[in-house]
Amino acid sequence: MDYKEIEGGVTAAKGFLAAGVHCGIKKKKKDLSLVYSENVCTAAAVFTSNVVKGAPIIVSKEHLKNNIAQAIIVNSGIANTCESDGVEKASMMTGFVADALKINEDDVLVASTGVIGQPLNLEPVKEHMKEIVSSLSKEGHTDAVSGIMTTDTVPKEMAVEVDICGTKVTIGGMCKGSGMIEPNMCTMLSFITTDVAISKDLLKEAVKSSADASYNRISIDGDTSTNDSYFILANGKAGNKTITEKDDSYYTFLDVLNYVNVTLAKKMAKDGEGATKLLQCDVTGADSEENALILAKSVIKSSLVKTAMFGCDANWGRIMCALGYAGVNFDPDIVDISFIGKCGEIVVCEKGKSIAFDEKKAYEILDEDEVIINVNMNNGENSASAWGCDLSYDYVKINGEYRS
Template sequence: MKQITGGATAAKGFQAACTAAGIKYENRTDMAMIYSQVPCRVAGTFTTNLVKAAPVLWDRDIVKNSDYAQAVVVNAGIANACTGQEGLDYCQKTADQAAKVLGIPASAVCVASTGVIGKQLPIDRIMAGVDALAPKLADGVEAGNAAAKAIMTTDTHEKEVAVTFEIGGKTVTIGGMCKGSGMIHPNMCTMLAFVTTDLAISKELLQEALSANVKDTFNMISVDGDTSTNDTLLLMANGLAENPEITEKGADYDAFCEALNFVNTTLAKMMAGDGEGATALFEVTVVNAETKEQAQVLAKSVICSSLTKAAIFGHDANWGRILCAMGYSGAAFDPDKVDLYFESKGGKIKLIENGVALDYSEEEATKILSEPEVTAIADLKLGDAQGTAWGCDLSYDYVKINADYRS
């Protein structure tokens, strides 16, 4: 596997475009389109929030019932959530318009929205945006990067990644783009992610691979504990790599899963590290657990702890907050066996051993915690399983951003 420059347009046959439709933002692009020159097998996972935005309902139906998908239309600024039948009708109108200009069925058009909940889309601007997007479709790095920028809301930078790998003597590419900075929590988050590949694979295995992988990637991040109404992750495979189609599990399927895991992990960490107001990516790894589930529950509890996140922002080695968050996670463990470390490019330091504080240097700990990527490692000494979760620190700017988000 080799990482390459690019994102959603890295794989053969995929194009992208962006435009400024004036949906909410001024002087920036706010709509994007991804298009495959040939029909795609499509898989998806969506928010677990009971309140689901209209685009989630639309895409979920396409993933389940459509023979294929070929395009995705995305807008930033308005979420089209809690908008009733009118919001669903706007999904239909958007898909119909895309179908018209692209020459494909409306049932092959996915839609996605992100932004403020409760407002109706300015459908005339959306329709005009679709008309503007189609002629701009292009392959290559620049088109993909421009699309990744267009779907941002409070994100501070675009998020994309791509890799190549070999299957059946053919070079296969998988790449993707995502957005997400706030209202991010495990169980899919206001995250939108679009992953594309030229792999030939059955729809059933495509969905199985995605559903399994999301548990270890996007579902292991949290910024603020809020599970969004709009979370959508779509994976499209058009088969243009011309590898022997993967129809059963084996070495080829495993190679694909490895590449998918790299792409999804990279995108997920980008979102966690770009949390609203964040200054650091905060990774928590629990090792030597009895089970993977136990390790993941403990790791997620720590990254969701507001007190721990605030300590990371202040570069304060307040390990008691971490042990406390582990204690209320619901996962059983022996606190008298736990060793805890902090690690970053600034070094590694052991803070507690067998649940008791060591005589460590606060100055050295602060130096380690001052890096833009910080890891806490908890050793349970109970088994050989492990799990990792990703979050960010909690800064003053998080409140500032969210206090006036609608304006």
């Protein structure tokens, strides 16, 4: 497909502005972000699967009942979860934005990330609303992505241009997520903006499909969080013929949306708390794509696999063990396992049995910052990938001192 990556993140698409400021929820770092479209957008979202849901999710779900939105306000530092007046506070945040921008309050979505169970002080948010609104700009994507970060060590954003039936369309986005990440749309925030014109029903379908192909395939520590959400706003400013059918235009849009979200998902996996490398598990030769994904996730989620990868230890037995408890029936006597890195590939298991391999070569591959664990089930033609990271000493340190 002919597309190119460009700068700009959530403001790359026509008609979108963003800003990020330090309002005082956190001690020093930016902690309040705003994304705004110059016109009302078609909107959709996918939310966490955790039974305990943050107050912002309850409010945003209500505001998305008509699948229309124009702005997103996000704070970091405090999750606004398990508070007696959390829903009221989340609603007040959307009201502050609506008043400042002179838009409909129901067209404002809200998200929060940070410590669960601590009260969110709205005074700093209210006091800095004029500042953040006046700061909205095309260049504001950099400050906006900084304002949503918690334990993230690097900002995560990207944007792509693509031609749809002769019209240039842009999809951009930013996300946060470093720990407490587990598949099923949990513990991450992702905000996608696009100037494509698309119907409400097809946007909702595309968002769900894209989440399943990207964010639902990553795992850092197996913890499913309470707050995190994936929003998309489509304002139609590209001027393309509105996508109303599952035709070539729709699938082009979906392919590029998947590319953006998979790239952002991998950025989160690579930036896992204390992580030193990105892990990708490719399961091939499976009897179904569903089983391939279950198996790949099981390997990525295994603490023993993750610690072996941190230690650059080619302990493929841990991978076989993780496959075995995934809940999928297979013949272990026909499974092949190899490790792949920039410097090459090494097979460490054939037909479920140990083989002689170069330990030094294996160490060199596992010492790279991106490692592929390749598992061939030799039982079909289906495949799937999942992403995660290694588990280091620093993960315990970071989470042991999270509230400090």
